[in-house]
Each structure stands twice: as structure tokens, then as C-alpha cells.
Amino acid sequence: MKSTVIRPDALTVSGTNLEHARSHNRRAVLETVRLNRQLTRADLARLTALTPQTVSNITAELLDAGMLLAGAPLRGGARGQPAVPLSINPDGAYSIGVQLDHQTMIAVVSDLAGRVRARTERAVHRPDPQTALPLIVQMHDELRRASGLDWTRLLGMGFVMPGPFGVEGMTSVGPTTLPGWEAVDGAWLSRRLGLPVLLQKDATAAAIGERLYGMASELRNFIYLFIGTGLGAGLFLDGRLYTGGRGNAGEVGHMIVQPGGRPCECGNRGCLERYVSLRALYETLGVADGELATPAHLSGLPIAQNGERWLDSAVGPLRQAVNILESLLDIEAVVIGGLLPPDWLNALVERLHPLPVSIRHHDGERLRLGSAGRDVVALGAAALPIFDEFNPQYEVLLKNGRG
Numbered sequence: 001m002k003s004t005v006i007r008p009d010a011l012t013v014s015g016t017n018l019e020h021a022r023s024h025n026r027r028a029v030l031e032t033v034r035l036n037r038q039l040t041r042a043d044l045a046r047l048t049a050l051t052p053q054t055v056s057n058i059t060a061e062l063l064d065a066g067m068l069l070a071g072a073p074l075r076g077g078a079r080g081q082p083a084v085p086l087s088i089n090p091d092g093a094y095s096i097g098v099q100l101d102h103q104t105m106i107a108v109v110s111d112l113a114g115r116v117r118a119r120t121e122r123a124v125h126r127p128d129p130q131t132a133l134p135l136i137v138q139m140h141d142e143l144r145r146a147s148g149l150d151w152t153r154l155l156g157m158g159f160v161m162p163g164p165f166g167v168e169g170m171t172s173v174g175p176t177t178l179p180g181w182e183a184v185d186g187a188w189l190s191r192r193l194g195l196p197v198l199l200q201k202d203a204t205a206a207a208i209g210e211r212l213y214g215m216a217s218e219l220r221n222f223i224y225l226f227i228g229t230g231l232g233a234g235l236f237l238d239g240r241l242y243t244g245g246r247g248n249a250g251e252v253g254h255m256i257v258q259p260g261g262r263p264c265e266c267g268n269r270g271c272l273e274r275y276v277s278l279r280a281l282y283e284t285l286g287v288a289d290g291e292l293a294t295p296a297h298l299s300g301l302p303i304a305q306n307g308e309r310w311l312d313s314a315v316g317p318l319r320q321a322v323n324i325l326e327s328l329l330d331i332e333a334v335v336i337g338g339l340l341p342p343d344w345l346n347a348l349v350e351r352l353h354p355l356p357v358s359i360r361h362h363d364g365e366r367l368r369l370g371s372a373g374r375d376v377v378a379l380g381a382a383a384l385p386i387f388d389e390f391n392p393q394y395e396v397l398l399k400n401g402r403g
Contacts, residue, residue, distance in 0.1 A: 025050060029058045033068065033088055034112075035217060040074070040083040059086060066153075067092040067112070088112050093153050096143060096195075097382025098136055099202060100161040101339075102126050102178065102229050103294055107139040108375060109147050109154075110382040114213040116375065118147035128180035137192055156196035158384030159186055160377060163201035163232060163248055198384040202226060202377050203250055204243060206370070207234025209380030210335055211241075214372030221331045224370065225252065226377070227338030227345070231273035237329065253277065255324070257317040275317040278339060284310040295339045303347050315351045322367070323356045330359065337370030345369065 028048050033039055039047070045055045062068040069089045073082035090113035099106045105122045120142045122135060136159070144151055161178060186197040200208075207224035210216040216224070216236070224234045231253035235242040243249050253273030254266050261270030274280055278295065285306055287297075301307070322334050336349055349367055358366065370376060 025054060026058055026062070029055065030062065030067065030088070033086055034212075038071065038085045038087045040085055042083060044086075065092070090115060091150075091153070093155050093386065094147075094149050094151075095155045095382045095385045096140060096157040097205075097378045097380065097384070098139065098157060098159045099205070099378040099381055100124075100127070100132055100159070100178070101202070102162075105132065105135060105139065106375065106378045107136070107143060108378045108382055109143045109149065110379060110386075112386060114379060114383070116379070117149060118143045119375070119378075120146070126178055128178075130180075133189060133192075136189060140193055154195065156198060156385035157189070157193065158198050158200060158205065158381035159189065160200045160202045160205040160381040160384075162228065162230060163203070163251060196385060198388065200243075200381070200384055201232060201234075201247070201250070202228065203232030204234040204241070205380030205384065206337060206372075206377045207236060207250075207335075207380070208241065208383050209372045209376040209378075210337070210370050211236055212383050212386075213379060214370055214376065215368060216333075216335055216370075219332050219335075221329065222333045222335055223250070223252075223325055223329065223331055224335045224337065227277060227336070227340050229278050229339075231277045235329070237331075252321060252325070255321055257320050272317055272321050276314045276321075280314065281307075281310045281340075281344075284313060295341055298344055299341045303344060307344060307347065311347060311351050314348065318348075319352050319355060322352070323358065326358045326366070333364060333366060333368050335368050335370050337372075337376060 025048075028050070029044055032044060032047050036043070036047075041052065041055050041059055044050070044059070045052045048055070050058075059068060063070060063086075066089055068086050071085040071087065073084050075082055090111040092112050094109055094111055094117065096107060096109050103124060103126075105124050105127070106119070107121075108116045108119045110116050120139050122139065124132070124135075127135070140157070161181065186199045189195075190197040203224065203226035206226045207216075207222075210224055211219075216222055219236065220239045222236050226232050226234065233250035233252045235250055253271060253276075254264070254268065255272045256268055256270045257272045257275070258270030262274040263269050264271040264274050281298070285301075303311075325331065325334060336345065338345070340348070346369070349369060352367060355366060372379060
């Protein structure tokens with residue numbers, strides 16, 4: 001199979017030669033190497049549009065910092081010194097990701113290649129901050145002992161949980177949210193651990209994990225639908241993460257798809273997550289206490305006997321939502337994942353076809369299953385500090401360019 005080179009026109013990795021944009025250029029080089037696995041300095045100059053001297057300076061810094069590895073020189077027919085291939089050093093840095101959900105807390109430490117180097121998990125029940133924050137400290141200490149990694153190379157911690165954040169009447173109301181978290185910003189954790197702590201929604205973290213380590217690495221515009229207790233989404237537009245003015249972009253679970261339909265705790269009726277979510281599935285199956293049910297309970301249930309009614313009720317609203325999202329955002333694909341067991345997720349995606357006619361004119365499947373695995377949210381959480389280090393932000397250029 002012919003190898004594919006990821007170019008700047010497919011991702012936001014083009015560099016700039018402005019002196020004040022050094023941080024952006026460094027990120028552009030790291031991101032381009034990460035996406036292509038191995039590149040020479042000449043490749044980097046061509047793909048990022050940076051001058052050879054700028055690339056040489058940046059790669060020298062990254063090699064000294066241990067973020068890049070130099071391979072054996074490539075022997076070719078060209079004159080001059082043999083080209084040296086550069087690749088990401090997995091042990092160049094590490095990051096912790098913590099996923100907080102209604103029933104589970106998962107913590108992982110991953111390296112720059114996205115490999116999980118240690119993992120720990122706890123069963124919880126809608127934990128409040130007083131319960132969860134000390135537990136996160138314990139899990140951090142477990143990861144440090146179990147991994148045996150050089151903790152001085154730890155970039156920070158990503159901490160993710162269901163949204164929305166800071167919305168009066170919605171942040172901590174109803175079974176799809178968690179109580180007591182509306183005023184928590186992670187500052188206590190950061191002080192206690194001596195680490196930067198980045199807070200994000202679980203659906204956004206899932207999109208980041210899929211972008212960095214799954215099938216979405218070559219997608220410039222996509223939305224990741226995360227089916228959990230509720231329904232949320234993470235968005236990448238023009239190759240960059242989009243979170244909105246207050247960090248709540250992607251709350252697709254509260255799109256009204258059935259006017260006058262099932263009541264939702266947000267105060268509206270007919271919200272999408274009242275039809276497409278674990279909560280909606282448990283209700284349809286007649287589970288007495290959906291808050292105590294787990295996705296593991298679904299694994300042993302034959303879909304043909306137990307899931308047809310839920311699929312029938314979910315497909316119409318979800319198909320309508322996909323059509324709206326495609327028409328509004330002109331995305332390349334809708335990626336679907338979450339806490340549903342794989343057989344249930346496959347059945348849902350298969351049932352969505354045929355989709356309505358779309359304005360979309362991109363190659364490839366319109367609907368795709370996430371491929372980053374069951375820990376995609378925790379991996380995405382761990383990727384937050386790494387993503388902050390890698391992904392070029394044009395906001396940096398705009399801010400610095402204005403002096």
C-alpha cells in the first residue's frame with residue numbers, strides 16, 4: 001500500500017516564520033511529525049512551509065528536549081549529507097487522564113505515542129467533589145508507582161466529566177449530570193498535585209482521543225457523538241478543536257428533535273438524548289433503576305429480543321440530527337462511539353442507513369465508528385496537556401501579532 005503523507009492542507013499544521021510565533025512553529029513541527037510518524041527536516045520544511053533554517057533550529061531544540069528521536073541516516077542518490085529521519089519519542093513526555101462518570105472513574109498515564117503505560121479504575125455512584133477529588137489524588141499516586149516513569153516529564157493532567165458546564169438549571173440537574181460540580185475548576189487538584197490540570201467535557205475528550213489516536217487523524221472537519229448516560233459531542237472544524245464561547249459546544253443531546261416529545265430535565269421536551277442515550281435505552285428495556293445499571297448489563301442481552309424497540313425509537317431522531325449537523329457544519333464525517341457495547345453500537349449505526357441526502361461532497365463514509373478503543377475518553381483526557389503542546393493555535397498568532 002502506498003504511504004500517505006499528511007499535508008498542511010489536510011490539517012492545521014502550516015507554520016509561520018514570524019519570530020514571535022515560535023510556540024506555534026514548534027507545535028506545527030511536532031504535530032506534523034506525529035501525524036506522519038517519521039519525516040526528514042526537508043520533509044518538514046516542505047509540509048509546514050517553514051524555512052529550512054527554522055526547521056533545523058526547532059528540531060534541534062526538540063531533540064535536545066527528548067521530544068524527538070533521530071533515526072539512522074538515509075542513504076540516497078542526492079549530494080550532501082544523508083537525510084536523518086525524525087520521529088516522536090514516546091518517552092519524551094507523559095500525561096495523566098482522568099475520566100469521571102456516573103458509575104466509574106478511570107485514570108491512565110499515557111506517553112506521547114498514546115500508549116497507556118498504567119491504568120486504574122474505581123466504581124463510584126454519582127460522586128460529588130468531596131468524594132472524587134481525594135480519590136483522584138490516590139489514583140495519581142497509584143499510577144506513579146505502577147508506571148515507574150520519570151515523573152519530571154509529566155506534562156499535566158486532563159480531567160473530564162459530563163457537561164454542560166456553568167449553565168444555570170442544567171449543570172447539575174437530572175440523571176445525566178453530576179451533583180455539586182458547577183463551581184469546581186480544578187485549582188485544588190492542581191495545587192495538591194503540583195501539576196497543571198485541564199478540565200474538559202467527556203465528549204470533547206473523546207473527540208480529541210479519536211483525533212490523536214483513532215480513525216479521525218486525517219479528518220479536518222468531523223463531529224464525534226458520544227453516547228453515555230446522556231448524549232454529547234466533540235467538534236473539530238478546520239483541523240482545530242471547537243469548544244464554543246463558554247466551552248459548551250457540542251451539547252447536541254439538547255437539540256429538540258421531537259417537538260412536544262419526551263420531557264427532559266432541561267425543561268424542554270423532545271431533546272435528542274431522551275431517545276439516544278443509555279438512559280433512554282434503560283427506560284425502553286424497563287430497567288427498574290437505570291442509575292444502577294451499567295453498560296456491562298447490556299453485553300449479555302440479545303439485541304433482537306431486547307433492543308428492537310429502542311433502536312426503532314432512536315433511529316429517527318438520530319438520523320434527523322445527523323442531517324442537521326451535516327447541513328450546518330459541512331463536516332466530512334460523523335463519528336459515533338461511547339459507552340454502548342460494540343454490538344449495540346454497530347446495530348445502531350447499521351439501522352441509520354439510508355441517511356437523508358446530504359449537501360456534503362466529501363469522499364469516504366458519512367458515518368464512522370470510533371476506533372480508539374474503550375478508553376477513548378480517558379486517553380483524550382490524558383491527551384489534553386499533550387494536545388495543548390502539539391496542536392497549533394492560530395489564536396496565538398493573532399494575539400502576538402497585535403503586540
